[in-house]
Amino acid sequence: MAASFGNDIFFASISEINAQLRAKKFSALELTRAFSDRLDRLGPRYNALALSLREQALAHARRVDVELKRERFRTLLQGVPYGAKDLFSLPGHPTTWGAKPYAAQVLKETATVITRIEKTGGILTGKLAMVELAGGPMYRFPSASLTGAGLNPWDRSRWSGGSSSGSAIAVAAGLTTYALGSETSGSILTPSAFCGLTGLRPTYGLVSRHGAMALSWTLDKVGPICRSAEDCGIVLQQIAGSDPEDPTSAGKSFYFTPRYARAMADIVVGFSPSDFSDLPEEAARPALQKAFDDIKALGVKIKEVAIPEFPYGPLVSTIISAEAASIFEDLITSGKVDELADPRQIAGLKAGLDVPARDYLRAMRVRSLVQQAFRDLFAEIDVIIAPTRATIAPKTTESLDRLSTSRPMPQNRGFAALIPAGNLAGLPGLSLPCGFANGMPVGIQLVGRPFSEMMLLNMGREYQSRTDHHKKHPEVS
Amino acid sequence: MSRLLTRRSLASLVAAAAAAQTPQPPQPPPTNDEELAAARAAAKAWNEQIARTELPRAVEPAAHFKA
Numbered sequence: 001m002a003a004s005f006g007n008d009i010f011f012a013s014i015s016e017i018n019a020q021l022r023a024k025k026f027s028a029l030e031l032t033r034a035f036s037d038r039l040d041r042l043g044p045r046y047n048a049l050a051l052s053l054r055e056q057a058l059a060h061a062r063r064v065d066v067e068l069k070r071e072r073f074r075t076l077l078q079g080v081p082y083g084a085k086d087l088f089s090l091p092g093h094p095t096t097w098g099a100k101p102y103a104a105q106v107l108k109e110t111a112t113v114i115t116r117i118e119k120t121g122g123i124l125t126g127k128l129a130m131v132e133l134a135g136g137p138m139y140r141f142p143s144a145s146l147t148g149a150g151l152n153p154w155d156r157s158r159w160s161g162g163s164s165s166g167s168a169i170a171v172a173a174g175l176t177t178y179a180l181g182s183e184t185s186g187s188i189l190t191p192s193a194f195c196g197l198t199g200l201r202p203t204y205g206l207v208s209r210h211g212a213m214a215l216s217w218t219l220d221k222v223g224p225i226c227r228s229a230e231d232c233g234i235v236l237q238q239i240a241g242s243d244p245e246d247p248t249s250a251g252k253s254f255y256f257t258p259r260y261a262r263a264m265a266d267i268v269v270g271f272s273p274s275d276f277s278d279l280p281e282e283a284a285r286p287a288l289q290k291a292f293d294d295i296k297a298l299g300v301k302i303k304e305v306a307i308p309e310f311p312y313g314p315l316v317s318t319i320i321s322a323e324a325a326s327i328f329e330d331l332i333t334s335g336k337v338d339e340l341a342d343p344r345q346i347a348g349l350k351a352g353l354d355v356p357a358r359d360y361l362r363a364m365r366v367r368s369l370v371q372q373a374f375r376d377l378f379a380e381i382d383v384i385i386a387p388t389r390a391t392i393a394p395k396t397t398e399s400l401d402r403l404s405t406s407r408p409m410p411q412n413r414g415f416a417a418l419i420p421a422g423n424l425a426g427l428p429g430l431s432l433p434c435g436f437a438n439g440m441p442v443g444i445q446l447v448g449r450p451f452s453e454m455m456l457l458n459m460g461r462e463y464q465s466r467t468d469h470h471k472k473h474p475e476v477s
Numbered sequence: 478m479s480r481l482l483t484r485r486s487l488a489s490l491v492a493a494a495a496a497a498q499t500p501q502p503p504q505p506p507p508t509n510d511e512e513l514a515a516a517r518a519a520a521k522a523w524n525e526q527i528a529r530t531e532l533p534r535a536v537e538p539a540a541h542f543k544a
Contacts, residue, residue: 351513354520365537369536
């Protein structure tokens, strides 16, 4: 008899689903069919689905069921459905990079992260929508995508955030249990915060980028978007590790062992008071302040610190602009760049070809100073805490220019630039849902030293063991 | 202290309020050339901001990330 699934299974954790699979409460095939039905039915409603992989997923689920029947257990991801941003290549299917000029592109290689999850029995049910070319150097409107603006499951008139828009929507709406995204400067943390999810930007080099579209070789990172820190740790363990196919691979592995993580009392958390008082939009302040208090209540030490002074925005913009123009030189010079959806994206790519080498190298040299300044800062503290975003998700029709200019900025800007700063320094960052403002999710971010993922995830896990923000989900039908 | 409201000042207040309520005509979207010029100007402005950071001669471009 076919299993019937209640709504809860679509919002269950990886461990819960895997335990039920092992206990034979349902088969991987039944589960995959249920998730695929939901993804195929609801994904387009939120502009989240780039490509359904239903048939391939069902065939994979049958193979997993044979393994489970023989009690050949692999990892907690075995039999659990997931989705991947459409910037990861998968042979035999289009990999569009969210952009019209690549709508029919079929690549030969399989992205390393997809291979790694497949080996553990994780079931890929779909490729997920994204902002075209992962946002490129710049874009003006949330609609800068082959599939249209990502619609937030908490309020379809609002944006999901980008560029990993479909990844965040799919997890928030219970269309997949977790998803893979990528971040060059904010593309995992922002949609995670806007959609009420837990997203991890790993240290640069920890997760292979082989088979992932390059936007900026020196900034791109691949990471998970999940409902909880625990799930992020489980996924990271499988996707992290050395890869000879990725020349920037750090050659490090990651084992999710929270029981061996540092005690909370040994952790010093740095913060800037204005991040919780003046900087966020007013409606978001109570949730952010409460999150700060809840983190303090874990028993960590707290220290007021200031972000090192650098022009983070101009640095990250110059580096992305120059590297993206080189990566997409063919697209730009062929004129096909004009097929992109967002005029600012088109202009930004074209202008990137004119960035002088000296400007790029100056930015990269100043970036060395940024890295040193953060090394110095992390001699005093272990973690930085700040709001992931100072605002809730904007309306899909709103210009993203307005987002950055509509509110007066206070004198002390705290860690407002932590997303570009953290990306420039290659630091890991974890965004945790921490409540709501005007009915929309709000998130805080924890940023640590390179390769301190275990500490960040354990802090997130402890925080989530005392709060229930990560268990809330929108009504989706 | 009370203020005398003259007919002239009342008229100017009403006119100002009406002007404030009148929707501004929508700005035409920038042309492609304007977009490109703006993108180039932005890149130039970024570089000017970056150039204000004191950069010792010995500093090399970022390449490695250490734990």
